[in-house]
Amino acid sequence: MNVFVPKVQAVAMFKEIALNIKNPSEVVREGISNCYDADAKNIWIIIKRDLSADLEIIIRDDGNGMRIDDIHSFFNLGDSKKVLQNIGEKGLGTKTFFKSKKIVINTKCCDESGYTATMENPWQNLLDGKVPQYKVYDRDDLENGTEIIISGYVVDNPEKYFNYYNLKDYILWFTAGGNYKNIFANYLILQNKVKDMNKSPKIHIKDEILDKQCQMTGVHQFTPPNENPREDVNNKKYKRSVNYCRAFGPFHKETTINGEYVSLQMYGTISGVNCRKKICKLKQSETYKSRFGLYLCKDFIPFEKANFLLGDEQYYHYHLLVNSQNFELTADRNSISNMDDIKVKWIFSQIQEIFRESIKPIAEKEYFSMRKEEEEAFDAECRIRAMNQYIKKIDLVDNLYINDIPIKKVPQSEYEVALLFAAILSNENTKILIEDIMNIISYSGRMTTDTICTDSDNKIALVEIEYKLSNIFKHKHPIETYDYVVCWKIDLEQNVINQVNNVKTILVSEGEEKYIVTEKNKKMKVIELSSILNKQYRR
Structure with a gap:
């Protein structure tokens, strides 16, 4: 029997990992995670252009620094030295840096020698089928901490992702620099599961291209509660609810499954759009509906949306985060790899229970009730406004000047x-003007024929009503569904063929009366009210 060891194509693996990212900004996410794991108190993200005009991303911290073995682990594949509490465990994240023209590491541990490591043209080497090499130099002039310089990161329009505004938003939403573990810092049991529960390094962003910089505490941004909001004078419909915000949690659930401790931590808000605007900077074509909802987290860092767990079409009004250290993530940290695990199913069931019993009822009673009241008030205002406008408009319509009937204005629509x-x-004085129709039995704007009447012989007569005669063809009423057409005015030429539902018709005159006649000689009399009234009541 022969025994073989499978071979690994290192170049293909390096390329796959470097390409396996959803967002180019993930290189910053990986860098910040490394800084957190190094116990940094300050993290600097610097964006600039190098002497070759390539975009340069610098990630610097004042943490523990890297020993020589750590440098090798940084460049090696799957060679992580990190402990279980740390964010990175697989040793794959830093390989996303390889999609660049150059990587430089300057690092120093306390009371030890410093090092500079350089890797030239890592991405081009991988494209050429070669594993890129790196060099390490001793340094004695470095301060404690680590600086990683990524030059010429290979992405179209790099400034689209790596600029002050987008980086600030991305860091606060999707990296360790925007975690929400501070909310659960008092839960002692979590301190054994998550590193430095009560510590958050300061994040410094400096964009030398846009000449913008800021310093911020590395925690996720939630809108402060505001359950009695002021009106927004610029919003015509949702005047108060746009400024409403209600917090939910913190919720902590725990159990034991197959002898393993399982827990989740949930916190969030429901808020109006003005509140949501204040805590995020949307990318081009991104909407608040696509940004907000329920996020799953590990290490208290959002990695994936799971709005399906809410079962609510209005999920985007919520800003909910659920953390569990029992989630196992894919190599790119963008999704769950143990979705079918019984522990994950329990976590999902708890999320749904919390939302169903402790969040949604309050949201419905307060926030959505406020929105509904505003919608009803706005609808009433619109109706009043429309009526006032209609009254002004109707004043401009010609009068009929007919005392025998209580209609003052010339009709402007089919209903009129x-x-x-x-x-x-x-009215007995005007009834004689329409000799063929005696009474109206029924009227409905939703039936195929508008009115059912009786004729002078007391038989059923089907009467179609139109404002203009031409509408009879535009509306495609079947010829078989009416015997008469009552309109305000005739706007069709006589003896011109018109077609409806494949039936040819023409308008003809017989004396003073007009008829629509089909090719099969069916005749429908046309009663033009304007003509009848003008003859009887000439001014």
């Missing part, structure tokens, strides 16, 4: 023609 038609039939 129907009203006028009914008014004419209801």
Whole structure:
């Protein structure tokens, strides 16, 4: 029997990991995670251009620094020296840096020698089928901590991702520099699971290209509660709810499954859009609906959205984060790798229970109730405004000047023609003007034929009502569904073929009366109200 050891194609693996990222900004996420694991008190993110005009990303900290073995682990594949509490455990994250023209590490541990490590053209070497090499030099002029310089990161439009505004937002939302463990710092049991629960390094961002910089505490941004908000004078519809914010939690759930400790930590808010605007900077084409909702977290760092757990179409009003150290992540830290684990299923069930019993009822009673009231008030305002505008508009419409009927204005729509038609039939002085129709039995704007009437022989007559006669063809009413057409005015030429539902028709005159005649000689009389009234009530 022969025994073989599988071979690993190192170049292919390095390339795959360097390419396996959703967002180029993940190189900053990996750098910040390393700084956290090094017990840094301060982290600097610097964006500039080098002498070759390539974008240069500098990640610097004042942490523990790197020994020579740590440097080798940085460049090696799957060779992590980190302990379980730390963020990085697989030794893969730093390989995303390889998609660049040059990597430089300057580092020094306390009371030990410093080092500079350089890797030239790592990405080009991988494209050429070669594992890139790195060199290490001794240094005695470095301060404690680590500086990583990534030059010429290979991405189209790098300034789109690596600029002051986008970096600040990304760091606060998707990196260890925006964790929310401070909310659960008093839970002693978590201090054995997550490193430095009560510590958050300061983050310093300096964009030398845009000449912008800031310093911020490395914690996730939540809108402060505001359950009795002031009105937003610029918002016509949601005047108060846009400034509403209610916090939920902190919730801590724990159990034991198959002898293993399992827990989750949940916290978040429901808030109006003004509140959401204040805590994020959307990318181009990104919406608040796509940004907000429920995020799953590990090490209290958001990595994946899971809005399906809420079962709520209005999920984007929520800003909820759920952490569990029982989540196992894929190599790129962008999704769960143990989704089918019984522990994860328990965590998901607890999330749904918390939302269903402790969050949604309050949100419905307060926030969504406020929005509904505002919607109703806005709808009423719109109706009043529309009515006032209509009253002003109707004043400009010509008068009928007919005392025998209570209609003052010339009709402007099909419904007003129907009203006028009914008014004419209801008065003995005007009823005689329409000889063929005696009474209206039924009217409905939703039926195929508008009105069911009786004719002079007391038989059923189907009457279609239109403002203009041409609408009978635009609306494609079947010829078989009406015997008469009542309109305000005739706007069709006589003896011109019109077609509806593959049936050809023409408008013809017989004396003073007009008819629509089909190719099969069916005749529908046209009653033009404007013509009838003008003859009887000439001014």
